[in-house]
Amino acid sequence: MSKVQPESKCPCGSQNPYPSCCGRWHAGAVAPTAEALMRSRYSAFVLRNEPYLLASWHPSTRPESVSFEPDCVWLGLKVVEAKVLGADQAEVEFIARYRVGGGSAARLHERSRFVRDADHWRYLDGAQPG
Ligand SMILES: [Zn+2]
Numbered sequence: 731m732s733k734v735q736p737e738s739k740c741p742c743g744s745q746n747p748y749p750s751c752c753g754r755w756h757a758g759a760v761a762p763t764a765e766a767l768m769r770s771r772y773s774a775f776v777l778r779n780e781p782y783l784l785a786s787w788h789p790s791t792r793p794e795s796v797s798f799e800p801d802c803v804w805l806g807l808k809v810v811e812a813k814v815l816g817a818d819q820a821e822v823e824f825i826a827r828y829r830v831g832g833g834s835a836a837r838l839h840e841r842s843r844f845v846r847d848a849d850h851w852r853y854l855d856g857a858q859p860g
Contacts, residue, residue, distance in 0.1 A: 741776035742769040764820035764844035765812035788852040801831040818846040
């Protein structure tokens, strides 16, 4: 797992320092919205924080483990739309940019579904929009 300097900007691109952004949720506080959880999962991919990714995955779709592409560098996150569909259901559409090895930058465009269970938002699954 990678460490972040306390004064560093959060990997999710919020422009806030990591400890007052996704760092709070990584440290155990409950992310209040699906969008906050989604951003924190992106940051967890950047930091290779497997325990957080697994804990924030819905048990019905959670994999056994998360494998990180060793050569993958995450370049940025843009949340396109966060939609609350009900008290316990939400969708977040985002574009994450990354580069693998010396290759050109690529985009992951996904609409993720989140469900809330006992106050905890969790990632359910995602699909390519359109
Ligand atoms: Zn953040």
